[in-house]
Amino acid sequence: MNEAREIYLKNISELQLEETNLSKKRKLIGWARFLTIVALIVWMVKMFKASLPILIVGIVLLLILFLVFVAIDVKWKTALLYTQSLLKVNRRELDGLDGKFSTWESGDVFNDPTHAYLSDLDVFGNFSIFQYVNRANTSGGKKVLAQWFKEKADNSIILQRQKATQYLSKQLSFRQDVDAVGLDNPIDENVSKLVDTWTKLPNPLAAGAWNVVKIVYPIITLSTLFLYLNDSISGGMFSLAVLVFLIFSFAQTKKITASYDAINKLEPKIATLSKQLSLFENLKVEGELLVTLQNKLRNENISASKSIADLRKILEKFDVRMNVFLFFFLNAFLLWDVWVTLALNKWKTAFGDKVSLWLNTVYEVEALNSLGTLTFNHPDWIFPTINDTYFNMAATEIGHPLIAASKRVNNSFAINGQDKIALITGSNMGGKSTFLRSLGVNLILANCGAPVCAQSMTVSPTKLMSSMRIADNLAENTSTFYAELKKLKQIIEAVNGGEKVFVLLDEILRGTNSLDRHAGSKALMTQLIEQKVVAVIATHDVELASMQNDYPGKIENYHFDVQVAEDQQLYFDYKLKNGICQRMNAAILMREIGIKM
Template sequence: MVSQNFYLYEMKSPGDVYLENISTLKLEEAALAKRRSWMAWARFFIIVLIICWLYNQWHNGWAIGLGGVIVGIVLFLFLVAKDVNLKNRLSYVRELLAVNEKEIKGLNLQFSDWCPGSEYNSPTHPYVADLDIFGIHSLFQYVNRAESQGGRDVLADFLSNAASKEDILERQSAIQKLSGQTSWRQKFQAYGRMAAVGTEIQSDIALWLKQPISNQSFFWKIMIWLYPVITLVSAYLYLNDNISSGVFGLLLVVFILFSFSQTKKSNETFQILSRFYPKVSIVRHLISCLEEMKTDDSMALLNLKSELDLNDDKSASLALEKLGKLLGLFEARLNVFLFFFLNTFLLWDVRVSIGLQNWKQQYGYKMESWLQTIYKAEAYNSLATLSFNHQDWTFPEISDNYFTLEGQDIGHPLIARDKRVDNNFSLDGKGKIALITGSNMGGKSTFLRSLGVNMVLAYAGAPVCTKFFKVSLSKLMSSMRIADNLAESTSTFFAELKKIRAIIEAVKSGEKVFVLLDEILRGTNSLDRHSGSRALMMQLIRDKVVAVIATHDVELANLVTENPDAIFNYHFDVQVDKDDALYFDYKLKIGVCQQMNAAILMKQIGIEI
């Protein structure tokens, strides 16, 4: 059996860790599968022995034959229980194997079949659509390791809304602590994959918790003990010929009518409970993982674990284990014969229902809190895995200045390291604009997205794809990717105006705004585009907005003469050889771009210029 700490290799690269895990887990998977196969043959052999025993011993008397059968059944049930444990372990190992195989793909940026989080995209959000935060080949798709709907919701919120400085620092501490607990993180994720808690399960739990308490009167508490005495004594008297079959038959009818009048009340509850019963034991494992989590001095992790505290000094995992056992007893009613016997003679549904109601009264109020704790832990786990996989990334400093953005080797997280070109950049103060000119395909838009995505990660408390990064808290807004909307009869130009209007309204409301703009007013003629862009830039400066603007309109760069302390010119250039071949270095440089390439590109596709 493999130790749960078998894959802590602090000095090895993430790729080496995952590959060694895969190798070890495959060996365990094969061993478990082989043991299950032998277990199946052993059960078959016991069945054959029981049949042979009955055939050879029945003439010696039913007592001897029955004794052998009972021994055989006990052995058979023992093997069944062992097989269930092997099956559960095999399922866990396979999920753990899938986790490591997924990480290998992630290191190679092969994540197109992962959950894209498209449902979180919003065209009205200040930046998520422009920066590819959600959707196919998005930041969320790459970062997410949450296996529950609730966990994905929390992570989406982290990436959609900037946290306070205090929360960011607490998250950074939690993520740094968890990134070093590779064993714990993968165990937690593997159980998460097995549970896969969706909204329907959460709804079923909430529905059960809202059901009114029943069968809690003194009468029923006495009956669950008195009733079995009456029924079993009656059966004993009948078997010993102390009462006639007619009397016992009449008593049996009374028992059936009385007990089954109560089973009808349990049917609705059973239908709800049966839907989430298979998940309870896995959720218990998730809670147990959280109880085992090392928090050190991380306030965020300590707060997370405190949500599991109970007033009676019992652990949340033990409370869920008790719920699982009660639900298992309830599941016995699925067997027709057991259902008839247990309810007729033991008032089974009422007995188990009272146990469930007692559990609900004692622990039910904590269920939602426990689930929310799992969801938040999944979001932390996602960002901690990102940190472990990219140990060359850094955790940003959160500046208290009005606005500071400073970074060394800023890169885009979704571009492979061997293809990515990193850049240094800084912008500081109020009413400052970095104006970036450049040729087509030179890297302007990618650079803007690199700034934006790293700010999103910083505001989520995550590490960023830079060597150094310092940023102030601000409202990040963008207007980069514009599309018309036929359903709303909205043109590309008007769609962009709506985005710019949202920026202006945010500024007027008093919010501190940082803006990323790519090709302002692209949907109109060049004259209006230039005058409109110029007017917008001057307004942003007056309103003390900080912005990074990418444009092909090099004439806007002349505004630096009027505003030398507010506008700073940068560019991405292109080199053209004598055969009109284009070469890009994607490095950000100070000054205005002097070489454009649109005409060359048009000639290359066949436009005669």
């Protein structure tokens, strides 16, 4: 059994037990709260005619006991919700190992039909490599990972990510804690926009003058209240004073509202951000990339998580607005909103310009965690050796990451040097397209610093371009043939511009007649060789294989074979072999559907 599977099963068992225990505890504490209220009522009835001090002492003690029970219940409820989140994390990972990963976001929003390879290689969408790898809950984390899949990183960055990923793969508790914290209240794309809007808003109150007013004002108002309570001023004068206090205080509240509205929308996300920052700050990290990311969260003597926690405490003080009577009293007599706003302004001045940096750090950590989980779930996958020269790819037992290990057929393959073409011929359903996608998807993983589905691999991280899955476009009135020409034009322009690329082509020019297709394919292959491009091309056109004679050492022939049994049943072994395919199966397949051959 896969070690990761055993660990997830063990975690689920332990977490289910913890969930049961916490649920029982909450029921008990619920009864304790109920009985405390009953005891309070009984005490008040029984002691109503007794000594007043004894009555009050009993009421106070029972209320304190009730509040203690409430605090315990809140603590256990929080623990229960977190346990349930961890349960969900482990159950999803277990499903992922079984090929059921539809609960993760497909990433379809990141798809780009004009991109060099996204559509061909199922990078985004349902049952895509992004959906399989992604563990980010924040919209920013998903965006970072998507960007890594879209473009090759510098070799130095790839090596740093490899080290970070290897380290994080061993930090199971950390990865699952980050996942669990972000599950129920994820930081969405609006958070960055709201932060940016808020930090650019002018402070509604000038700190210098208002720092004096906030102290002098309560002295005046509370002195007025004291004078009234001691019958030193009349009720009419006191009422007039209170009216003046209200007008003055709520004039300031109106100024504050815009700033409050901008930041208050963030309050539900603040707790999530604080916890995620704290988790990463407290992780003992190794490697240049993780150390650099962690250092971004330090600001002199205060950490990012502590700063965000302080912001949350400030925002919580605005919650008095939910209690109308308390809101009116605190603002009329203490200028409560002014005090809180000045504290908020002070926080914004100190840390406002750093929030985006902290968010971006969380996003990158989530993306790295995704690669770490991929590594943990597949201990048999390896990190490729990175080669700086163009071009080198040598893989042993490479396979498609999205095919279950029990069904996957791996192949060994190598292509080295410039102006090299591997031409793969073969029958229908023999495995040509899957093999091309295996090369492409694993190169994408290698290009972003992830492990690859292979026994060993040396690769030169290179820009990938492909033309494999072509569809017409009714909106643009584009035929399948013209759509393919547009893809090929992208490739030709890139190679003519001197870009170093690795090209994957499947059935070139399939939308035209056989004569034009053969002539066009031959011309394109010649052009690729002349431009010193490395390509792997799959085709049914076995006549193209003769080009090996024209370009010895530059074109290598491979094929996928099919075996035909005596009863005309087809058998595919999906193994890549040297040479030209000698056996096709189209006629057999056509006969099977009723075409008389």
